[in-house]
Amino acid sequence: MRSKQLIIITIFCVFASHLAAQEWDWWPLAINDTTPCADTLQYCAYISALGSSGKEAPFLLRANHHGNIAHTPFSSNLSIGIIKSATCPTRWWDYDFGVQLTGRIQGSYPDNISTPPSPILTGYFEQLYAHTRLYIIDLTVGIRPIAYGSQSSNLSMGGLLFSGNAHPIPRLSIGIDDYIAFPGLFGYLEIKGGLTYGWLDDNNLYVNKIKLHHKFIGFRLGGRFPVTLAYEMHHAAQWGGYKKALQTGEMDVDYGNTISDFWNVFLFRSGGISTSDQLNAQGNHMGFQELALTYKKDGWQIRTYWQSIFEDMSAAFIGFGMNVADGLWGLNIQQEKWSFINEFTYEFLNTTSQSGPIHDKDGLVFAGQDSYYHNSAYQAGWTYFGSIIGNPYIQVNNSRVRAHFVGLGGDIYGYKYRLMGSHVNNYGTYQQPINSASTALLLEVSHVVEKAWGLEFTLALSGDIGTQYGNSFGGYLRIGKTGILTKY
DSSP states (O other): OHHHHHHHHHHHHHHHHHHHHSOOOOSSSOOOTTSOOOOEEEEEEEEEEEEESSSSOOHHHHTTSTTOSOSSSEEEEEEEEEEEOOOOTTSSEEEEEEEEEEEEEEEOOOSSTTSOOOOEEEEEEEEEEEEEEETTEEEEEEEOOOOOSSSOSSSOSOOSSOOSOSOOOOEEEEEEEEEEEOTTTTTSEEEEEEEEEEEEOSOOSSEESEEEEEEEEEEEEOTTSSEEEEEEEEEEEEEOOEEOOSSTTOOOEEOOOSHHHHHHHHTTOOOSSSHHHHHSOSSEEEEEEEEEEEEEETTEEEEEEEEEEEETHHHHHHTTSSSTTOEEEEEEEEESSOGGGOEEEEEEEEOSOTTOSOSBSSSSOBOSOOOTTOOSSSTTOSEETTEESSOTTSBTTBOOEEEEEEEEEEEETTEEEEEEEEEEEEEEOSSSEEEEEEEEEEEEEEEEEGGGTTEEEEEEEEEEEESSSOSEEEEEEEEEEEEEEEEO
């Protein structure tokens, strides 16, 4: 007994001495309001034009641009904005906001080639938001570009839930946006999480006034070590809204817009008016979980990540066991030593399993034919203004895909470039199988010309080859300017 007590005391003393040697990071953030901090108000403006030979703009030209590049083969944008960035991480509070308005003219090839294209003029906000941080709590309201996941913001096919492919969704969110140290564990464990209420106000053909629910939680181990392991879980749902009347005299159908309906969605409970929602869960549910392993040292960052997608009850009851073959696997390498190639990405996407080809597994649990991004009640699916909110390689009526993506990025004598290529095989859905393929390529070069008032010129060339979009080639030119309006 004495020997056991001696061992316990020894372990305690060693641990206590280790703690004494460490800085006591009980609070997750070091706050020093006396640190000088200048707020900066900036402006941005750009004009762009795109043209292509196909019926749609080349895939890699338009994908993952927050809906700012039209799908049509011809388009031009004019945008102006004012942005204030968060600049004071050591203050108890910080804030930022953005207002950016864009006008677009776009046109398509008519069915009769002798008829000129009919231009369509639209206007929208790329950004219209305000964000504040109160110590560790972030509060955001408005239209703000977001993307979740460990994939690169510069070189990636896009995350599985919010990729940055569609227009930003108006939302109200509260949470901890970035990882912070868990109190008392000296930075070795970090956490983040949040809750979002949003509005899908695109007024699609089937349902209007759809609401968005999204919550997530993340943990990261390692902290001060060069190797960290992170885990995140995200759950999102489309819910509520009103199904449009199909015939004159019919009434819009209420899909459930009360507080009680919200709690059903929040807790993944059955409810609503349809048989499917009463047996399954109210709303159109989806989400992903992610594991990411990161190494950082001496200007190098090497990250591997896996995102597993789920739809409705397949994950809730089966715990990802049936669709574990589906997901996004990625490798991203960034380094600061050689600028001419400073980033590399390889990703593989597979969504062909979908928990198997049988929908009704046991007469009670709907657990097959997951049909990612699709829902019988919300027929437009996981889209916003016609663009996929999640990974753009997955389409509402073509959710079984297998895709490879490769990307390189760098800076050669002030000319920044991105070189990307992808190949995807499409298998449609279990109910409506297809067999098509497409290869996409893109080269983009950006350069700031100081003698031309500091304008940034971006030129991109892209092409599609295959049966999915047909063979097409296109180009994109953007001229932009950013600067400081004032400091205060």
